[in-house]
Amino acid sequence: MRVLIANRGEIALRVLRACRELGMEAVVAHSAADAGSAAVRAADQAFCIGPGPAAQSYLSIGALMTAVRATGADAVHPGYGFLSESASFADACAEAGVRFVGPGAGAIRLMGDKISARRVAEEASVPVVPGRVLGADAGEAAAVIRSMGGSVLVKAAAGGGGRGMRLVDADGSSDDSSDGSSDDIAAAVELARAEASAAFSDGTLYAERYVARGRHVEVQVFGTADGVVGLGERDCSVQRRHQKLIEESPCGVLDAGARDAMRAAAVRLAERVGYRGAGTVEFLWDLDAGAFFFLEMNTRLQVEHGVTEMRTGVDIVRQQLLLAATGSCELDAARPPQSRGHVIEARVLAEDPTRGFRPTPGRVTRFRPPAGPGVRVDTALGPGDDVPPYYDSLIAKVVVEATTREHAISRMRRALDEFEIEGVHTTLTTLDEVLGSEAFRADEHTTSWFDRAHGIH
Numbered sequence: 001m002r003v004l005i006a007n008r009g010e011i012a013l014r015v016l017r018a019c020r021e022l023g024m025e026a027v028v029a030h031s032a033a034d035a036g037s038a039a040v041r042a043a044d045q046a047f048c049i050g051p052g053p054a055a056q057s058y059l060s061i062g063a064l065m066t067a068v069r070a071t072g073a074d075a076v077h078p079g080y081g082f083l084s085e086s087a088s089f090a091d092a093c094a095e096a097g098v099r100f101v102g103p104g105a106g107a108i109r110l111m112g113d114k115i116s117a118r119r120v121a122e123e124a125s126v127p128v129v130p131g132r133v134l135g136a137d138a139g140e141a142a143a144v145i146r147s148m149g150g151s152v153l154v155k156a157a158a159g160g161g162g163r164g165m166r167l168v169d170a171d172g173s174s175d176d177s178s179d180g181s182s183d184d185i186a187a188a189v190e191l192a193r194a195e196a197s198a199a200f201s202d203g204t205l206y207a208e209r210y211v212a213r214g215r216h217v218e219v220q221v222f223g224t225a226d227g228v229v230g231l232g233e234r235d236c237s238v239q240r241r242h243q244k245l246i247e248e249s250p251c252g253v254l255d256a257g258a259r260d261a262m263r264a265a266a267v268r269l270a271e272r273v274g275y276r277g278a279g280t281v282e283f284l285w286d287l288d289a290g291a292f293f294f295l296e297m298n299t300r301l302q303v304e305h306g307v308t309e310m311r312t313g314v315d316i317v318r319q320q321l322l323l324a325a326t327g328s329c330e331l332d333a334a335r336p337p338q339s340r341g342h343v344i345e346a347r348v349l350a351e352d353p354t355r356g357f358r359p360t361p362g363r364v365t366r367f368r369p370p371a372g373p374g375v376r377v378d379t380a381l382g383p384g385d386d387v388p389p390y391y392d393s394l395i396a397k398v399v400v401e402a403t404t405r406e407h408a409i410s411r412m413r414r415a416l417d418e419f420e421i422e423g424v425h426t427t428l429t430t431l432d433e434v435l436g437s438e439a440f441r442a443d444e445h446t447t448s449w450f451d452r453a454h455g456i457h
Helices: 009-021 038-042 061-071 087-095 105-112 114-123 138-148 182-200 256-272 305-312 316-326 405-418 428-436 449-453
Strands: 002-005 025-031 045-050 075-077 131-134 151-156 166-169 205-209 214-224 227-240 243-249 277-286 291-298 342-349 366-368 375-379 394-402 420-422
Touching: 002 009, 002 061, 009 025, 009 038, 009 316, 009 375, 009 394, 025 038, 025 061, 045 061, 061 087, 075 316, 087 105, 105 114, 114 205, 114 256, 114 291, 131 138, 138 151, 138 182, 138 205, 151 182, 166 182, 182 205, 214 256, 214 291, 214 316, 227 256, 227 305, 227 449, 243 305, 243 428, 256 277, 256 291, 277 316, 305 316, 305 342, 305 375, 305 394, 342 405, 342 428, 394 405, 405 428
Parallel strands: 002 025, 002 075, 025 045
Antiparallel strands: 131 205, 151 166, 151 205, 214 227, 214 277, 227 243, 243 342, 277 291, 342 394, 366 420, 375 394
């Protein structure tokens, strides 16, 4: 099978390596800005799909389908981000007779929209955070939010990653203003709608009750021909403006009963839609209520899939490719793999913490990743490579495993201290500060903890 990799950076290289191990050809679709990237250099074939800006390259279905036809690809792996959750892209692949390495367009549409996903969750008896759909009129939306009382999170229905999201209080204050008027709520709604429209071409919003003391816990699932496998949970509660910084497994605030219930709910939800391939069901654990609520489902490979891979020994990308090529994979829904030890991942970003975490694109002059027992580094960078200004600031993922959480934390701190990067600013110091903090070491952090600690509103 010849696989077109419709992505860039470390995930393009990750998929390419899995293709090699399976004897599949790897074709890398790349922008002009990534012409010299590690994935392009390692590819069996490379095809330029446009200039640097993502809208003209990685987000262009037309350009990618041109690459499919020109290279004779049999399948397309979308990686994560970009078009990985685009039902239109999955449709285009199907129309061209090319396998989309992911779920079908129907599942993407159903679960990619938060409103319809909530409806499916309710039908599958999965608890959801109380919420309401917001209409197009900002004034009416403000009235709905006021009627809900308390703190309310306004969210984009069509996407995630913190884009199109605003925290608004019942008294009218929000994370963008503090006057406490209905106009302030309406303004926050309009900002969220504009951001959602720009990011997802869909300005539909909904509002849900804000859980002040919550943990973000997600369950990795994989739909096979015989059923859905639950591969355990990941705690993703260390976040900056709703963007994940550190992930770990297992989640320390869940007891065995809660963990089993959450995994069963995730599997039940995926089975409800006949899900195939890798996906993640995200939940919010309410520390005060001692209960979990469904948030959304990501119908793609997650950035943090490596956490689950190290803890279970399952190569998730390999299973994706096998399922696409043969209709089956090496997982057995009747016998989920056992998890072991404790795993932590830290996302290293090309950002300057001293300037409000502003992205710092540029040329990397020195790049020496850590190594040693229990350390995995997913990256596509090396000395002399460029960090382009057009894309996400993620430059590396450091994943460590150990027998205990305490050991995993010390191993990660050792690895981050070993990591040498010069030429661009990075978040290495910030990550080490988080790992060394009293709140994180005591496992007492929440989803809002990092922003409060750093004065981020």
